[in-house]
Amino acid sequence: MAGAAEVRRRIYVWEFPVRLSHWVNVLAITVLSVTGLYIGTPFLYPVSDTAFTMGWMRFLHLTAGYLFLMMVALRVYWSFAGNKYSNWRVFVPRSKSQVRDLKEVTNYYLFKRSTPPYDEGHTACAAFAYFLLFLIFLFQIFSGFALFNNNSHTAVHFILGGWLARLINIKTIRFWHHMLMYPIWAFVIVHIYLSLLMDSSGKNGLLGSIFGGYKFMAGRG
Amino acid sequence: MGEGKDLRDSSPTVYQALRQRGVSRRDFMKFCSLMAATLALPASFAPKIAEALEKAKRPSLVWLEFQDCCGNTESFLRASNPTVVDIVLDVLSVDYHETIMAPAGKDAEKSLQDVVKNQKGKYICVVEGAIPTRDGGVYCCVGGRAAIDIAKEVCGNSLATIAMGACAWDGGIPSANPNPTGAVGVKDVISGVPIINLPGCPANVVNLTGTVVHYLTFGSLPLTDNNGAPLFGYGTRIHDACQRRAHYDAGRYVRQWGDEGHRNGWCLYYMGCKGPETYKNCPTALWNDRTSWPVGAGHNCIGCASPKFWDTMTPFYSRLASIPGFGVESTADKVGLGLAIATAAGVTAHAIARAGRKHIRHEDEEKTAKTEDK
Numbered sequence: 001m002a003g004a005a006e007v008r009r010r011i012y013v014w015e016f017p018v019r020l021s022h023w024v025n026v027l028a029i030t031v032l033s034v035t036g037l038y039i040g041t042p043f044l045y046p047v048s049d050t051a052f053t054m055g056w057m058r059f060l061h062l063t064a065g066y067l068f069l070m071m072v073a074l075r076v077y078w079s080f081a082g083n084k085y086s087n088w089r090v091f092v093p094r095s096k097s098q099v100r101d102l103k104e105v106t107n108y109y110l111f112k113r114s115t116p117p118y119d120e121g122h123t124a125c126a127a128f129a130y131f132l133l134f135l136i137f138l139f140q141i142f143s144g145f146a147l148f149n150n151n152s153h154t155a156v157h158f159i160l161g162g163w164l165a166r167l168i169n170i171k172t173i174r175f176w177h178h179m180l181m182y183p184i185w186a187f188v189i190v191h192i193y194l195s196l197l198m199d200s201s202g203k204n205g206l207l208g209s210i211f212g213g214y215k216f217m218a219g220r221g
Numbered sequence: 222m223g224e225g226k227d228l229r230d231s232s233p234t235v236y237q238a239l240r241q242r243g244v245s246r247r248d249f250m251k252f253c254s255l256m257a258a259t260l261a262l263p264a265s266f267a268p269k270i271a272e273a274l275e276k277a278k279r280p281s282l283v284w285l286e287f288q289d290c291c292g293n294t295e296s297f298l299r300a301s302n303p304t305v306v307d308i309v310l311d312v313l314s315v316d317y318h319e320t321i322m323a324p325a326g327k328d329a330e331k332s333l334q335d336v337v338k339n340q341k342g343k344y345i346c347v348v349e350g351a352i353p354t355r356d357g358g359v360y361c362c363v364g365g366r367a368a369i370d371i372a373k374e375v376c377g378n379s380l381a382t383i384a385m386g387a388c389a390w391d392g393g394i395p396s397a398n399p400n401p402t403g404a405v406g407v408k409d410v411i412s413g414v415p416i417i418n419l420p421g422c423p424a425n426v427v428n429l430t431g432t433v434v435h436y437l438t439f440g441s442l443p444l445t446d447n448n449g450a451p452l453f454g455y456g457t458r459i460h461d462a463c464q465r466r467a468h469y470d471a472g473r474y475v476r477q478w479g480d481e482g483h484r485n486g487w488c489l490y491y492m493g494c495k496g497p498e499t500y501k502n503c504p505t506a507l508w509n510d511r512t513s514w515p516v517g518a519g520h521n522c523i524g525c526a527s528p529k530f531w532d533t534m535t536p537f538y539s540r541l542a543s544i545p546g547f548g549v550e551s552t553a554d555k556v557g558l559g560l561a562i563a564t565a566a567g568v569t570a571h572a573i574a575r576a577g578r579k580h581i582r583h584e585d586e587e588k589t590a591k592t593e594d595k
Contacts, residue, residue: 040540041554042491046472053472109571111578150458150498169533170498175542175553182557186564193568197575 008216013085013121013209017078021071022210028068029188033181035061040178065144069160072137085121091131098124109194116202120217126194133187136180143177146170235437236275238314249274259431259506260443260453273438280433281344283336284318285375287368288361288395288404289350293386294320296423299509313433316344319363330364337378345433346379348372348407351388351395355403369410381415381442382407385429387422387525390448394422397531408449415442418449420501422525427506428454446500448528454506459496459522462504465489489516493538495524 014022035057038044046053079088093102101124104117109125117123122130145161147170153162164173199206205216233241239249253271257264286294298321315321317333324332336344350368353360358367376382384407387393395404408416419428432451435443443451460466465488468474474491475483490497499522503514516522524534536542541553 042472042474044472051471051473055470055472057472111574150460169529170527171533171535171542174540178541179553179557182560185557185561189561189564189568193572197572 006218008204008218011120011215011217012083012213013215014213015078015082015086016213017074017082018086019210019213021075021078024067024071028064028071029184031060031064032068033185035064036178036181062148065141065148068137069141072134072141090122090124091127091134093124093128101125102128116198118217118219120215123198129187129190133184136183140177140180140184143173146173147177233279234275235277235279236271238279255427256431256434259427259502260435261456270434270438274434277437279314280380280437281316281336281340282313282347282433283316283333283344283375283379284347284349285363285368285371286319287348287350287352287363287372287389288402289386289388290394291320291349292423293349293389294318296508297385297426297429299426313345313430333375337375341378343380346376346382347385347429348376348382348389349385351392351404351406352410353395353402353404354410355401360402360404372407372410376407376411376414376416379414381417381436382411383429383432384408384416384418384449386424387420387530390418390420390450391528394531396529416449417442417445417451420448420450420455420526420528422530425454425501425503425506425508428502450500450526454502455500455526457500457502457505459499459501459503459516462502463496463516464504465516483519486519489519489521491540492521493536493540494521495527495534495537496522499524499527499534501526 038057039054039061042054044053075086078086079091084090090098093099101117101119104113105119105123105125107113108116121127142161142164145157146164146168147161149157149162149165150170195207195210204218205214209215236249250267250271253274254264254267256270257266260266262270284294316336317329319329322329322332350361352358352368352372354369358369361368363371384390388395388404389407391406392400392404392409393406395402396406406418408418417432419425419432421428428451431453432443435441435451435453443453445451446455448455460469463469465486468486468488469490473482473485473487475487475489476491477483478492488494494516496516503522504516507517508514521538523537524530527534543552544556
């Protein structure tokens with residue numbers, strides 16, 4: 001049992017660009033989901049004669065899409081420029097210690113051990129989930145701009161996704177652009193739950209760290 | 222490629238032919254204005270087109286039909302009101318067309334052979350229908366010859382070949398999955414001659430006439446997009462020229478056939494309209510004597526001018542494809558929501574299981590403590 005006088009170290013884990021991209025993406029994904037659902041199946045019935053419902057929905061969807069693109073780009077940049085916790089190397093379990101961590105965290109989730117293993121940054125499990133999420137994000141960006149390429153045939157939009165429409169037909173792109181929203185929702189649910197879980201069991205200020213950037217670690221080091 | 226006037230020296234010019242048929246100067250000028258508008262040229266080009274057609278010899282045209290439904294021929298014959306049909310049929314000297322020509326059998330085939338032999342490299346070939354390639358092309362034979370052989374000979378010796386309609390362009394409906402006959406479009410088997418594609422099911426005759434008039438006026442074929450379709454007819458998106466577009470932006474949609482929105486002419490997007498991803502001049506060129514077009518008549522666009530439309534634009538009456546293998550009733554959204562709900566349930570189950578185990582562990586610790594006390 002940890003004593004009352006336990007010493008905890010204050011570690012700056014999440015730098016500003018990481019926290020910024022996290023929270024802007026929370027906003028962007030929320031807006032993209034709601035407006036995207038409307039664009040897929042217009043569920044509102046306008047009553048006013050001057051309504052511009054689809055116009056606004058598409059405006060918000062596109063604006064949030066650009067914002068999302070910027071934040072994903074920022075996060076990619078920061079995985080090369082940022083500290084060791086945000087580095088690209090942490091996202092794919094390759095080293096022995098990463099594989100061990102992956103196993104231990106999974107064991108903790110499966111009730112095979114009573115406390116979570118020691119992780120200052122992402123657990124290997126979380127990092128890998130973020131990597132898969134990143135792949136979905138990439139597809140959503142390319143497919144989104146592939147669909148938008150029908151409205152705008154500029155070189156920029158071709159690079160951002162128009163090329164995809166040359167490889168795959170629009171129907172398939174739209175289908176997956178729509179469907180991959182649901183795994184993102186599923187991710188969000190698991191992400192929030194596990195954040196709460198790891199915050200309460202790790203007692204390391206994990207929830208607060210995504211606001212302030214600091215974690216409070218006990219033991220090792 | 223030669224000038225239009227070199228095409229057939231013995232024949233009268235386009236204008237002379239029209240006068241012989243009793244077409245008035247006024248109707249001729251109206252036709253030239255229509256062509257200028259179709260080709261997206263300023264009105265000032267109408268006299269230039271007229272001047273060119275007055276001098277131009279009528280190009281010989283042969284019309285081949287392969288795996289087709291005759292829909293493009295129907296479209297061709299519905300060119301417009303009777304005078305304009307005359308104009309279209311006289312701008313083009315149709316020397317061979319299985320559906321509308323008088324001769325049959327050997328005589329008909331001879332007229333085709335005559336054109337190919339006597340006017341090599343000078344005639345225009347229009348192809349309607351896909352060309353089967355499987356098993357040596359036996360699935361479509363005309364006069365005992367496989368379509369692919371006829372196409373290679375007739376298209377290969379033409380001045381230019383016009384693939385009219387979705388089937389001749391990229392295989393269309395005969396090439397839809399699983400494509401039992403190995404059907405392909407003209408561009409897939411013919412090389413060495415200019416090919417103009419006129420996608421659509423059927424293609425609008427105004428784009429065929431426009432292509433020919435463009436050639437007679439300017440001595441060159443029109444600019445094309447990456448599908449080989451003329452930009453004047455296929456450069457704009459249906460959605461952008463749609464008469465119902467304002468309803469789309471406003472969010473006013475037809476929700477059910479015959480509902481209030483449908484009666485008020487609202488947007489057909491909700492019903493699965495493919496106008497937002499289809500490029501053709503239907504909203505401006507119109508159909509049936511330039512009176513209406515599918516969306517104008519209250520039916521959504523099915524994207525028939527899009528590549529492989531039978532495979533890529535279905536389901537025609539829904540925005541989103543349904544998931545194969547999940548049964549008819551399961552839509553993509555139901556599966557997606559199911560995933561989200563299952564995840565939430567899984568997370569809840571985990572939380573409950575964890576709380577339960579904590580409780581057990583707590584009891585265990587208490588028991589151990591009590592044992593130690595003893």
